[in-house]
Amino acid sequence: MGLLTRATLVVATSVFALSAAPALAQEWQPDRPINIIVPWGAGGSTDQVTRVTAPIIAEELGQAVVVVNQPGASGAVGTQEVLNAPKDGYTWTANAIANNATYSVTGLVPDTSIDDWHIYLSVANVPVVAVPSDSEFEDFGQLLEAFKERGSEITVGTAGVTSSGGMAIAGLGTEGDFEYRMVTYDGGGPAAIATAAGEAMVTTQLAVEQAELIRGGRLRPLAVLSDQPLTIEGVDPIPPITEWLPEFPIAPDYFGIFIPQGVPEEVVATVNRIWEEKVMNSQALKDYAQTNGAVFAPSYGEEAREVAMPVVIEEACAAEERGLEVNDPSTIGIDCETKSEM
Structure with a gap:
């Protein structure tokens, strides 16, 4: 099954996603702007899609959602900044999920993995x-x-x-x-x-x-x-x-917004609701994908983690194969012999 077909199937199933946060969690009402640190320069893929989704979230929260470009070290500088920030719900990041999940393998951001993040995917991209x-x-x-x-x-x-x-x-x-x-x-x-x-x-x-x-x-x-x-x-x-290269490995590259683990429960519950009700039905995001050769593929929570893992595994193991690893992929729970989670 091809990249675009697989991603379309993800969209078809994602509309049935259930909120991972407890049903009784209080609605979050932020009292100041939220920063989304994009760890790349302006105009790139992460920056583009984040600037489409940020206004959707801002309208629902009634607060500004500010996109802050902080490039450096292949995205590691901005990512580390978010991990170092207070876990109060006001500092998020955006990226390709495979980057956040494998920074530990390449040594760019030590001691981090996919499970350090609440995952909100928006589109699948292809080089x-x-x-x-x-x-x-x-x-x-x-x-x-x-x-x-x-x-x-x-x-x-x-x-x-x-x-x-x-x-x-x-x-x-x-x-x-x-x-x-x-x-x-x-x-x-x-x-x-x-x-x-x-x-x-x-x-x-x-x-x-x-x-x-x-x-x-x-x-x-x-x-x-x-x-x-x-x-x-x-x-x-x-x-x-x-x-030209019939055996070339293909895996969808998913992009989105990520909130660090440890933020208050009501932050996660509220963003889950916004993602399911608004982002997953956003015409603006659909138009962006259609115009620019991306695939509209929003999901969140455990479903987002599941659809992301194939590209995470592929990139972690590719780093090992090419001698780019600082830490073995097994340290983040990936077995490269079987190309699966351990």
């Missing part, structure tokens, strides 16, 4: 291999040959080693048996813009970070890291990577 519009490469087959022949002469713009784009090119390099030279930026949006400007020869960041540049003819998409084509509004379907 796209793209080149500047004036690139010599017309399709992924040509680029793949160049990678194999020229290796580290080919520069790849990403948001860092553990970003979606960084993990994407690492996976391609492993599967395609080639080397490359990564050029890193403070977010997926800046990486895509820099590639369009010719600072890098390729980018492997997410479709949502490239959509406007692709629509505007500044980037040429060559392949989507999926097993089926990707349609971005106003653009011809982008062919799947499996046309």
Whole structure:
């Protein structure tokens, strides 16, 4: 089953999700603004979808929900800031869940795991291999040959080693048996813009970070890291990577908002209600996904954790395979021999 089909099934089941918080929990009424720390630069995938969902939450809470960009160390700086903040419900984060779940493996944020967070997922995203519009490469087959022949002469713009784009090119390099030279930026949006400007020869960041540049003819998409084509509004379907690398591992990359464990019970109960009643039915979020090549896939609580685990396991084990691990994935309960939770 393909990426987009799987994510659609998640949407179909998520509408039946039950609140994980006790039914009698008091409704939270915050008395000051809430900060959502996005640990990446403005314009990237996390920043984009967070700025769509934050107003939905703010309207329900009757308080401002402020998106604060705090990039650094592949998202680790902002994430650690949230973990260090008082557990009073007023400091949240947003990211790809695979990042928060595997920062301990890469050593960027020690002693943390997926279970340190209340999880609120909004969309599934997928990386796209793209080149500047004036690139010599017309399709992924040509680029793949160049990678194999020229290796580290080919520069790849990403948001860092553990970003979606960084993990994407690492996976391609492993599967395609080639080397490359990564050029890193403070977010997926800046990486895509820099590639369009010719600072890098390729980018492997997410479709949502490239959509406007692709629509505007500044980037040429060559392949989507999926097993089926990707349609971005106003653009011809982008062919799947499996046309060239049939065994390439595919796992949906889920993004959302995360609240640290330890906050008051009424905070969780209230955000659960807002997610189920408002976010999971948001036309604004649906429109964002359709326009930008994402998949509308909201869920929360145990269901969100369940749908997230395949990409968490894939990225934790990929870090081990590529020698990027500082801590063994078993320390966060992942068995890479069986690709499952322990």
